[in-house]
Amino acid sequence: MVVKVYGATYAACPLRVMTCLFELGFQFDLIKVDLQSGEQKQPQNLLRQPFGQVPSIEDGDFKLFESRAIIRYYAAKSASQGGTNLLGETLEERALVDQWMEVEVNNYNPLIYTMVLQLVVLPQQGQVGDMELVQDCKGKLEKVLDVYEERLSKSKYLGGERFTIADLTHLPNTRFLVEEGGMEDLIKRRKNLHNWWLDISSRPSWLKVMDLPK
Amino acid sequence: MNHKRRKKKQKGAKMVVKVYGPDYASPKRVILCLIEKEIDYETVDVDLFKGEHMSPQYLKLQPFGVLPVIEDGDYKLYESRAIIRYYAEKYRSQGSELLGKTIEERGLIEQWLDVEAHIFQPPLYDLVVQLLINPKTGVASDPKRIQEDEEKLTKTLDVYEERLSVSKYLASDTFSLADLSHVPFSNYLMTTLKKEYLIRDRKNVSRWWDDISSRPSWKKVLELHPPVL
Numbered sequence: 454m455v456v457k458v459y460g461a462t463y464a465a466c467p468l469r470v471m472t473c474l475f476e477l478g479f480q481f482d483l484i485k486v487d488l489q490s491g492e493q494k495q496p497q498n499l500l501r502q503p504f505g506q507v508p509s510i511e512d513g514d515f516k517l518f519e520s521r522a523i524i525r526y527y528a529a530k531s532a533s534q535g536g537t538n539l540l541g542e543t544l545e546e547r548a549l550v551d552q553w554m555e556v557e558v559n560n561y562n563p564l565i566y567t568m569v570l571q572l573v574v575l576p577q578q579g580q581v582g583d584m585e586l587v588q589d590c591k592g593k594l595e596k597v598l599d600v601y602e603e604r605l606s607k608s609k610y611l612g613g614e615r616f617t618i619a620d621l622t623h624l625p626n627t628r629f630l631v632e633e634g635g636m637e638d639l640i641k642r643r644k645n646l647h648n649w650w651l652d653i654s655s656r657p658s659w660l661k662v663m664d665l666p667k
Numbered sequence: 668m669n670h671k672r673r674k675k676k677q678k679g680a681k682m683v684v685k686v687y688g689p690d691y692a693s694p695k696r697v698i699l700c701l702i703e704k705e706i707d708y709e710t711v712d713v714d715l716f717k718g719e720h721m722s723p724q725y726l727k728l729q730p731f732g733v734l735p736v737i738e739d740g741d742y743k744l745y746e747s748r749a750i751i752r753y754y755a756e757k758y759r760s761q762g763s764e765l766l767g768k769t770i771e772e773r774g775l776i777e778q779w780l781d782v783e784a785h786i787f788q789p790p791l792y793d794l795v796v797q798l799l800i801n802p803k804t805g806v807a808s809d810p811k812r813i814q815e816d817e818e819k820l821t822k823t824l825d826v827y828e829e830r831l832s833v834s835k836y837l838a839s840d841t842f843s844l845a846d847l848s849h850v851p852f853s854n855y856l857m858t859t860l861k862k863e864y865l866i867r868d869r870k871n872v873s874r875w876w877d878d879i880s881s882r883p884s885w886k887k888v889l890e891l892h893p894p895v896l
Binding site: 503504515518519521522525526529530533544545547548549551552554555556558559560563597600 | 730731733742744745746748749750752753756757770771773774775777778780781782784785786789823826829830
């Protein structure tokens, strides 16, 4: 069964899902939703995702939205079928994976989302981004990244010694920081964080997703 | 920080999980889950208004300086939604089943847990800051933000109303972690935020709220740990 992924190759949340599906070896078709024209808010997409967002998936009769719920679902499916385990081995390890996934949601994503809005989306719409807000976010992010640096000085990956969805979930937003965000120095200045970024961003699944036509 | 021991069915010298910050809503998410799963616990007070969450002592446990964190013997975990997933899984065989029966059901629970965290919670949390915390700390509230928060919640609850018109609970016809996660902060809407109309104006959301908030577990949480906001 080929999974249908509704989204775009230039948006963070669909990228998260596609990377995970490549990692786990689940075949998928990307069905493009034109975010720039607001297609995600049109009735057809609202039937799939009632909050007017991407991505959503259709796997036969099974439908799901929220990128992190989708990657958890496929990670669980893969692990239960004896495939690649991206969840963690023990319950305690899996809970640490969940902890760092939540850290990304509450401490990492909001800052980067705000910066994406100011640096990319608003200018695209002909508006001026708020650079003071961007600087404020950057300051807060420095403190957050110090915590990550401390964590990664104690373990190779966020959840422990193995690559898991806790690391994967950080790929799209960190890519933004390093590229359009022009803030690679935030990562480079932190030795363990930098090594971790080099490691996870060179995984074949991520390279494959980055190669997808925009 | 005050170590308050709750003596509940002490089983000899068994260590129980410690939950930090019971006065506040995110720790209540954890406590509600522990009670649903019939897990003994004790609490450690952390006074946000005295800045105890920023103390070096607390930051060693939770480096982002937010509540809650749990200590279970040597094992530490933070982020309330990670903690509830852990205990719901670890104690699968006792108390209420909160994680569904199939991987697909679990997927839907994760979906609605994420909706709660990403869409429902942020404007509600901001309302708590604007209307309940700022007055206590002498910070001016922002009427424009309050209005925006309410508009966002209104749109979100319209989607919930539609969902709950075809499903008894958010993920399925069984109460799950996804519903549980909404209870502590939604309680503010019905009490000190004085925005119960957001719930009551919607027939199905109202029905759902009455159901999940009248569970004995939530009544126990309110009895043992009365909200301070």
